[in-house]
Amino acid sequence: MATGLRLVTERVGDGAGQPVLDTDNGEEQVHVQSGVSIVIGNRPPESPGTLYISTKQVVWLSDTDRGRGYAVGFLAVSLHAVSRDPEAYPSPCIYTQIENGVEEDESEDSDAESNETLDLSKVTEMRLVPSDPDQLDTLFEIFCECAELNPEPVDEDEGEHNWVFSADQLETGGTDVEESEYPLHSIGCSNGDPDLAHTVLQLQINDQRFEDAEEMDSDNNKGHN
Amino acid sequence: MVILFYFQYILFFEAISLLNFLFFSYFKDLVGREVTVELKNDLAIRGTLHSVDQYLNIKLENTRVVDQENYPHMLSVRNCFIRGSVVRYVQLPPEGVDIELLHDATRREARGG
Numbered sequence: 001m002a003t004g005l006r007l008v009t010e011r012v013g014d015g016a017g018q019p020v021l022d023t024d025n026g027e028e029q030v031h032v033q034s035g036v037s038i039v040i041g042n043r044p045p046e047s048p049g050t051l052y053i054s055t056k057q058v059v060w061l062s063d064t065d066r067g068r069g070y071a072v073g074f075l076a077v078s079l080h081a082v083s084r085d086p087e088a089y090p091s092p093c094i095y096t097q098i099e100n101g102v103e104e105d106e107s108e109d110s111d112a113e114s115n116e117t118l119d120l121s122k123v124t125e126m127r128l129v130p131s132d133p134d135q136l137d138t139l140f141e142i143f144c145e146c147a148e149l150n151p152e153p154v155d156e157d158e159g160e161h162n163w164v165f166s167a168d169q170l171e172t173g174g175t176d177v178e179e180s181e182y183p184l185h186s187i188g189c190s191n192g193d194p195d196l197a198h199t200v201l202q203l204q205i206n207d208q209r210f211e212d213a214e215e216m217d218s219d220n221n222k223g224h225n
Numbered sequence: 226m227v228i229l230f231y232f233q234y235i236l237f238f239e240a241i242s243l244l245n246f247l248f249f250s251y252f253k254d255l256v257g258r259e260v261t262v263e264l265k266n267d268l269a270i271r272g273t274l275h276s277v278d279q280y281l282n283i284k285l286e287n288t289r290v291v292d293q294e295n296y297p298h299m300l301s302v303r304n305c306f307i308r309g310s311v312v313r314y315v316q317l318p319p320e321g322v323d324i325e326l327l328h329d330a331t332r333r334e335a336r337g338g
Binding site for chain 2: 077078079080081082083084088095097099124140143144147148151152
C-alpha cells in the first residue's frame with residue numbers, strides 16, 4: 001500500500017539545501033520550482049518554499065526552516081489537476097489527492113486538523129500554489145510525466161500485473177477474473193469479460209470450421225440413405 | 226472437440242498480452258469522447274478523454290464532478306490526471322461500446338500470435 005504524505009527533516013547542501021534523493025535506485029531530479037506555497041488538507045498555506053520534483057516523488061522544502069518539508073511519492077498521488085477557480089481555492093494551484101492507505105471512515109478531516117500536531121498519514125489532499133500561475137500548466141505536465149514513470153509495482157508472487165490472467169486462472173472458468181482487484185474489468189459487459197473469449201472462439205469455429213463439417217455430415221447421411 | 230480445445234489453448238495463451246493490448250487500444254479509440262471515471266474513493270469525474278497510457282492512467286479535459294455537493298473543491302478543475310490504479314469504473318458513452326471492434330481485435334491477436 002502506498003504511504004501518504006510524510007515529513008522531511010533532512011536535506012543536503014548549503015543554504016536552504018536540497019532534498020535527499022535515492023540516487024542509488026535511479027532517482028533523479030526533474031524540476032525545481034521556487035516560490036511555491038503548500039496547502040495540506042484545509043490548513044493555511046505554508047510558505048515560502050521550493051518544490052522539487054524527482055522521478056519518484058514530490059518534495060516541498062521550506063525556504064526558511066531547514067527542518068521543515070514534506071514529501072509524497074508518485075505512487076501515492078492518485079489524482080492531480082490544475083485548479084484555477086477562485087471559488088474552489090483563492091489562488092490558482094496544482095490540486096492533488098493522496099492515497100494514504102487509511103480507511104475512509106477512519107480519516108475524518110476534523111481529526112487531522114484539530115490536533116496541534118498534524119497527522120500526515122491522514123492527509124488526503126495537497127495543494128501546491130506557485131507564486132507565478134503561468135507555471136501551472138508546466139507543473140501539471142511534469143506531474144503527468146513523472147506519474148507515468150511510476151506504475152504500480154509488479155507483485156512478485158504473481159510475476160505479472162494482477163489484472164493480467166495466467167493461463168491457469170482462465171482455465172478455471174473465469175471466476176478469478178470476477179474477483180480480481182483490477183479496476184477496469186467491469187467496463188461494459190464485453191470488456192475483459194472472459195465470456196468474450198468464448199464468444200469469439202465460437203464465432204471462429206462457426207464461421208470457419210463447423211459449417212463445412214456439418215455440410216459434409218449431411219452429405220454423408222444422404223449418401224447412406 | 227479437438228478443434229475447440231486447440232483454439233481455447235491459443236486464446237488462453239494469448240490472453241496475457243491480449244487483455245493488456247485490448248484495454249489500452251480500446252481506450253485510445255475513445256479519446257475525444259465523454260467518459261465518467263469513478264475512483265475507488267467514490268469520487269466520479271466526468272470529462273473528455275484526452276489520453277490514456279499503457280498503465281491506463283487517464284487524462285481528462287473539461288472535467289466536472291458528478292457529485293458536486295460532496296466535492297465542491299473539485300468544481301473548478303479543468304483538466305486532471307488520474308492514476309490508473311485508483312480507477313474503479315469508467316463509464317463509456319453507449320456509442321463508444323463497439324463490440325464488433327473488440328471481436329475483430331481479439332481475432333487478429335489470436336491469429337497473429
